[in-house]
Amino acid sequence: MTKDVIVLGAGIVGICTALSLLERGARVTVVDRGEPAQETSYGNAGIISPWSIIPQSLPGVWRQVPRLMLSRDAALSVRAGAWTKMLKWGWDFLKRGRPDTVEETADAMEILCTPSIELYRRHLRGSGAEDLVRDSYYVHAFRDAQKAHLDAIDYRIRRERGADLALASRGDLKHLEPALSDEFEAAVLIRGQARAVSPGRIGEVLAGKVKKLGGEFMRGDIKALRKTDTGWTIEYGARRMTSETIVVSLGAWSPQLLEPLGIRVPLMAERGYHVEFPQPGIEVNHSVMDVERKVVASSMEDGLRVAGLAEFAPVDAKPDIRKYAQMERHAQAMFPDLDSSAPQHWMGRRPSFPDSLPAIGNWPSLEGLFLNFGHSHYGLMMAPMSGEIAADMIFGVPQNRNTTALSPDRFVS
Numbered sequence: 001m002t003k004d005v006i007v008l009g010a011g012i013v014g015i016c017t018a019l020s021l022l023e024r025g026a027r028v029t030v031v032d033r034g035e036p037a038q039e040t041s042y043g044n045a046g047i048i049s050p051w052s053i054i055p056q057s058l059p060g061v062w063r064q065v066p067r068l069m070l071s072r073d074a075a076l077s078v079r080a081g082a083w084t085k086m087l088k089w090g091w092d093f094l095k096r097g098r099p100d101t102v103e104e105t106a107d108a109m110e111i112l113c114t115p116s117i118e119l120y121r122r123h124l125r126g127s128g129a130e131d132l133v134r135d136s137y138y139v140h141a142f143r144d145a146q147k148a149h150l151d152a153i154d155y156r157i158r159r160e161r162g163a164d165l166a167l168a169s170r171g172d173l174k175h176l177e178p179a180l181s182d183e184f185e186a187a188v189l190i191r192g193q194a195r196a197v198s199p200g201r202i203g204e205v206l207a208g209k210v211k212k213l214g215g216e217f218m219r220g221d222i223k224a225l226r227k228t229d230t231g232w233t234i235e236y237g238a239r240r241m242t243s244e245t246i247v248v249s250l251g252a253w254s255p256q257l258l259e260p261l262g263i264r265v266p267l268m269a270e271r272g273y274h275v276e277f278p279q280p281g282i283e284v285n286h287s288v289m290d291v292e293r294k295v296v297a298s299s300m301e302d303g304l305r306v307a308g309l310a311e312f313a314p315v316d317a318k319p320d321i322r323k324y325a326q327m328e329r330h331a332q333a334m335f336p337d338l339d340s341s342a343p344q345h346w347m348g349r350r351p352s353f354p355d356s357l358p359a360i361g362n363w364p365s366l367e368g369l370f371l372n373f374g375h376s377h378y379g380l381m382m383a384p385m386s387g388e389i390a391a392d393m394i395f396g397v398p399q400n401r402n403t404t405a406l407s408p409d410r411f412v413s
Contacts, residue, residue, distance in 0.1 A: 009249035012041040016387030018210045028215040037203020040348040043274045044380045045296035045307040046196040047287050051163040053109040054154040055356035057097040075294040079313035092354035108405035112382040117194045119384030129205045137286040138190040145186035164191040179282035198301045247370045252315050252349040254373045269315040270352040274307035275327040281339035295330045306331040319347040352376040359408035371408040
């Protein structure tokens with residue numbers, strides 16, 4: 001029997017979920033307020049990494065919080081309207097920085113990230129847009145060479161799981177990235193990566209594939225989700241739609257839709273900012289992170305993009321325009337010869353749980369309601385496998401992997 005599934009959310013996670021469902025024979029309708037793939041992942045730094053398996057909370061991270069928040073160009077900030085919720089979230093976040101917990105989280109992240117390049121290339125095959133995903137290194141650049149070492153916990157975990165890592169001297173770094181500032185003395189190179197040269201266009205291409213396979217996209221503000229005797233009803237715009245199976249994949253907006261159902265999850269809207277320079281006058285050959293300032297630079301189809309920062313705020317609060325100037329300063333510091341004229345600005349909301357893992361699966365007490373959101377900094381690379389897992393769960397396919405850490409109700413005590 002063919003399943004009818006409504007996917008709420010047309011971001012990259014929702015689109016990949018729709019593709020995986022269509023490949024299994026479902027009839028799929030995707031509902032969102034805007035055009036496909038134009039929210040959070042649109043402004044992503046473009047990293048597609050099998051080795052982004054390191055959670056945000058690491059041993060000793062609490063010692064870094066004052067510097068991250070109080071320095072002139074603070075990489076971390078919290079808006080006044082978010083502090084009440086942030087205090088509990090932050091405490092839960094810090095508790096997850098124990099070495100044993102980090103290893104367990106890395107195991108779960110590995111399930112989602114390892115096949116990312118392969119799955120994107122499978123989804124893009126035959127589209128004519130295969131070049132949107134390109135082989136790359138991930139260059140972690142350090143101004144202090146003594147801080148670039150492979151014994152740090154994040155690099156050790158990657159190496160133990162098979163990542164190809166190497167140290168690069170100043171000379172090596174200059175050869176790899178000639179435009180990078182001479183202030184950078186060393187780097188850790190993570191090989192076996194890829195990068196998206198236009199995350200937004202990848203989403204558009206994959207949305208086109210959803211339509212080609214028979215899926216539909218419907219536009220409208222999603223106002224309510226209600227359980228009925230026969231399944232689920234959603235209200236969007238001035239219309240209604242019903243289905244036995246719903247997938248909530250609305251990123252940072254998911255909690256407000258779920259709260260009337262009694263579902264409360266500790267998810268924060270963690271904002272990221274980017275600045276893009278349309279005529280940069282330089283080329284960045286790989287994805288390059290300024291480790292000290294927590295920003296990533298990558299050459300895109302439309303210019304050089306520098307993305308980063310972490311700002312916790314109410315989900316619909318306006319952008320802090322001061323962050324754009326901050327990102328421009330970071331970009332100029334990384335690349336002294338950058339033509340920084342006519343910068344383009346963007347802000348997106350990362351849906352972040354304190355354990356850096358998404359919620360994927362059925363809500364236990366509500367048959368037919370599946371969640372697939374909360375991918376934090378990793379949405380672009382986790383999206384394809386998240387879609388595969390969600391689709392398998394909806395079709396009752398036994399999991400040959402341990403997905404317990406992704407359970408939507410893991411925070412319920």
